Amino acid sequence: MPRSLKNCSSLQVINVAYNQLSGNISEEFGLYPYADYIKLNNNKFYGQLPWNWSGYLTLTELRISNNNLSGRIPAGLGEVSRLQKLHLSSNHLHGKIPRSLGKLTLLLELNLDSNDLSGNIPSEIGQMSRLLNLSLSANNLSGSIPEQIGNCTQLLDLNLSQNALIDSIPSQIGNLPSLATLDLSQNMLESKLPPELGEMKSIETMNLSHNRISGFIPKSFDHCFSLISIDISYNQLEGPLPNISAFQKAPFDSLRNNKGLCGSVTGLKPCSQSTQRNTSRRTTKRMIFVVVAxxxxxxxxxxxxxxxxxxxxxxxxxxxxxxxxxxxxxxxxxxxxxxxxxxxxxxxxxxxxxxxxxxxxxxxxxxxxxxxxxxxxxxxxxxxxxxxxxxxxxxxxxxxxxxxxxxxxxxxxxxxxxxxxxxxxxxxxFLEGGSLMHLLTNDETATKFEWIKRVSIVKDVANALSYMHQNCSPSIIHRDISSKNILLDSEYQAHISDFGTARILRPDSSHWTSFAGTHGYAAPELAYTMEVNEKCDVYSFGVLALEVIMGKHPGDFILSTLSASSSTSAVYGVLLRDIVDPRLLSPSKQESKQVTLVAKLALSCIEPNPQLRPTMKQVCVQLLKEIPSQVNIFPVVTIGQLLDLEITNV
Known part of the structure; x- marks a missing residue:
């Protein structure tokens, strides 16, 4: 984008969507107090959103989705009082959703999905009484779904899927008279289904799959005739299906993996005459059993x-x-x-x-x-x-x-x-993808393990470790991060497993312990000290990240870097392209930047001095940035040059 655009303060319409434009959004865009709408979506803009938005007096629509923005959502967006549509999806925004967005009482559409947002969904969203579409999916949001969402009485579509939301589904959602699409899948929601969900008059599509919802499906669903599509798979539901076509004609994949659903759908067991909807009539003749809430x-x-x-x-x-x-x-x-x-x-x-x-x-x-x-x-x-x-x-x-x-x-x-x-x-x-170690050691599966998938797995593990170290109270140290303890699902999403040697860092207890971990991944300082801290996991993560891009355990490479006496050592002259997995084609230009970034961060994580290693939170932030180069440096950059590279915001 030409920087001269920054001086065009009288612009009323800015629409450059669906191009290949790039540039730092915080440097190349100015203040446009008369703009009615700004559409920058589907480009390659990077940088952070400006914090001061009070000067946008007439702005009604802001679309910057599908770019490479980083940083936080500015609280100042809550001052754009006439805003009706706010789309910031598919970026790298992190931090919490500002409570100040609740001031946008004229807002019709709020789309923040596919970012790295965390924290609770603010209850102030309930102040957006005109909201029609709310999508916060594919983030790291936690806590309960605020019952104040029930105040958004004009909602047509609500998508909170692919987060870490807990507790029960608030009954207030069932009171939304116009809601047509509800997607709460892939969270950690539990307890029973509120009967109010079956009383919605406009609901057409409902996806509650991949949660921990239990009990019987409420009888109110027998009269939910507007419902066309339902997915309740991978929960803990039981009992007969409601007698409406959405359930009776549902494919088995939409009902599978529950505790004990029964009915005439192929794949389900038929209901017996003794099947009861009332859970209080279940038999009590059983082994000592504890339901853990x-x-x-x-x-x-x-x-x-x-x-x-x-x-x-x-x-x-x-x-x-x-x-x-x-x-x-x-x-x-x-x-x-x-x-x-x-x-x-x-x-x-x-x-x-x-x-x-x-x-x-x-x-x-x-x-x-x-x-x-x-x-x-x-x-x-x-x-x-x-x-x-x-x-x-x-x-x-x-x-x-x-x-x-x-x-x-x-x-x-x-x-x-x-x-x-x-x-x-x-x-x-059960994760059908098996372990990362098995995938990398098998030539057939490794050749299908593309660069973009490898980078994504590194990011998955980094996010999980950052959560354990920073968001858990007290912090949890895994102590055995290795490729055999990273499991993959069918979509190559990584999951950390095997917490047998994990240590909870309570502030009132000693952090000294005996050795634990896997040789080749354990931090070198554990040879002379038994003190456990998060930097042990950081080192193991660095080894793992190198293993992912090299396609094999980087033991010999790490030994050569540790034994190098100076930056003139031969190892520092090795080209990055010569150590990556030769079973894959060379990465594309965009993939090269990501692979180079992973290698750079991995090297910082295996720093012999634990105090010089980054935290996992810092690693996650750095993974949202980019190697600053207009040309593809991957084919020519050496290990020594990689260590000296600076990383910039994208």
Whole structure:
């Protein structure tokens, strides 16, 4: 964009959408107090949005979607009092959604999806009473859905999918009289469906899949005749389907992987005559079972952890003195019938038959179990000793404690666990992509593992670690980040797994511990100090990031950089292009910038001095930036030059 445009303060219409224009938006655009609308969407603009918007007196529409903007959404946008349409989707914006946006009482459309926004959805959104479309999907938003959304009575479309939202769906959403499309999929919503959802008169499409919603589908859905499309897959729902065409004609993929739905849809079991909608009539003849609500989870786990240690110590003493009298299972799967799921798992894998084993390690073996309702889960059976006691009970407790405190889309979901006299195991979501290590070591899969996917996986892991270090209170240190502990789903989204050696950094406890981790990924300072902090994970992340772009473990390369005595050493003259995975075609110009950036950040993370390593939060911010070059430096840049490169905002 010509910089002279900055001086055209009398412009009333700015529309350069759908081009290939680039430039720093904060430097090349000025103040346009008479502009009616500004459309810069679908270009390559970068930089940060200006903070002062009070001078935009007549602006009604602002579209800057599908660019490379970074930074935060300025609170000053709330001063653009006439704004009706605000579209900032598909950028790299981070931070919280400003509460000041609630001042935009004339707003009709708010689209902030596909960014890196975090924090709660502000309740002030409820002040936008004229809002027609609200899309906040594909971010890192957390907390509850504010019930004040129910005040946006003119809403037609509501999309909050692909976040980390928790708690129940507010009943106020069901009171939106004009809502036609509702998408709350891929969150962590739980509890029962509010009956009000089935009373909506205009709803046509509803997607509640990939959550933790439980119980029976309310009878109110029997009269939701406007509903055309429904997706409730991957929840914990049970009982008969409502008697309307949207459910009765739904494909099985829209209903699969629930606790016990029944009906005439192909793939579901038929409902028996004894099936009841009233959950209070369920049988009480079962093993000791505890439904763990999130609020009570921490308290319960403390009891479990103590019990595990007591049980582990007492088993050996009691096994020879008298017959074992402990015949009950301590088993919990959130919102599931404990006895039923326990028996289903044992039957599904034929009492841990090796043919169902899909992986093994020092901590335990992992099995693939397909439950009767079609849901597939991963079952990690912990190694025990000859007398039945756990070999490493502390690891079992660590994993439960850590994963109960974590809610993030790039961290594997723990469904439940079992402590039994014969075997102890953990139940996780099953990720069909397998481990990153397996993908990289297989030539056939590695050649399909394109550069853009590799960069995306690095970003996924960085975001998850930043969340554990910065957003969890107290912080959680994984201590064993490696390619074998990164699992992939069918869309190559990465999930950190195996929290057996994780450490929760409580401020009132010692951070000194014995060595844990995988050799080749563990930070070098652990050879002489046992102090645990987040910089240990940062080092492991750096090794992992190099492994992703090199296609193999970078052990020899790291050793050569550590042993280099000066910048004149031969390793600093090695070209970056000569160390990346040769099984792939050379990256395109845009891919080259991303690969170069990942390599640059990975090198900073494996800095021998832990104090000089960046934090994971800083890494995430840097991953939103760009190597400053108008030409493709990837073919010619050396490792030494890469270390000296500066990174700029995009």
């Amino acid at each position: 999130p609020i009570l989870a921490t308290t319960f786990l403390l009891v479990v952890v103590v019990g595990i240690f007591i049980l582990a110590r007492s088993r050996k003493r009691s096994v020879e003195s008298k017959p074992q009298e402990f015949t009950r299972n301590m088993f919990t799967v959130w919102s599931f019938d404990g006895k039923m799921v326990y028996e289903n798992i044992i039957d599904a894998i034929e009492n841990f038959d090796p043919k169902y084993c899909i992986g093994a390690g020092g901590f335990g073996s992992v099995f693939r179990a397909e439950l009767p309702n079609g849901q597939v889960v991963a079952v990690k059976k912990l190694h025990g000793m000859d007398d039945g006691a756990l070999r490493r009970p502390k690891d079992f407790a660590n994993e439960i404690r850590a994963l109960t405190n974590i809610r993030h889309r790039n961290i594997v979901k723990l469904y439940g666990f079992c402590s039994h006299v014969q075997h102890t195991f953990l139940v996780y979501e």
